[in-house]
Amino acid sequence: MTLARRVAVLIAAGLALCAARPTVTYHGTGTVLALLPPPSDLHATRPVIVIEHDPIAGLMAEHMAMPFIAASTTLFDGLHAGDRISFGLEDTPGALLVVTIERTPPRH
Numbered sequence: 001m002t003l004a005r006r007v008a009v010l011i012a013a014g015l016a017l018c019a020a021r022p023t024v025t026y027h028g029t030g031t032v033l034a035l036l037p038p039p040s041d042l043h044a045t046r047p048v049i050v051i052e053h054d055p056i057a058g059l060m061a062e063h064m065a066m067p068f069i070a071a072s073t074t075l076f077d078g079l080h081a082g083d084r085i086s087f088g089l090e091d092t093p094g095a096l097l098v099v100t101i102e103r104t105p106p107r108h
């Protein structure tokens with residue numbers, strides 16, 4: 001393999017890695033109220049998660065319950081209503097997307 005070819009392969013691999021990693025614009029915490037795989041009353045084709053969220057720095061100053069579109073139903077794996085979570089939001093042109101979800105210990 002020539003050096004140029006080797007560099008091209010490395011760049012392609014790097015780009016693939018970047019594409020696989022979601023861009024998190026905002027970080028939030030809250031409690032899962034509902035997990036709605038599509039189709040649901042809230043969206044015909046995309047998964048929706050309803051979160052009672054704490055204030056989200058730079059986005060929403062209030063504590064509220066609201067639905068978010070999730071990037072994938074695989075984010076719902078092992079998750080249940082009532083779970084405390086921290087989550088990452090990506091601000092995309094069409095939607096404020098939940099791109100990461102982690103369960104966190106319950107708050108007392």
Ligand SMILES: [Cu+2]
Nearest residue numbers: 053060064066
């Ligand atoms: Cu909100």
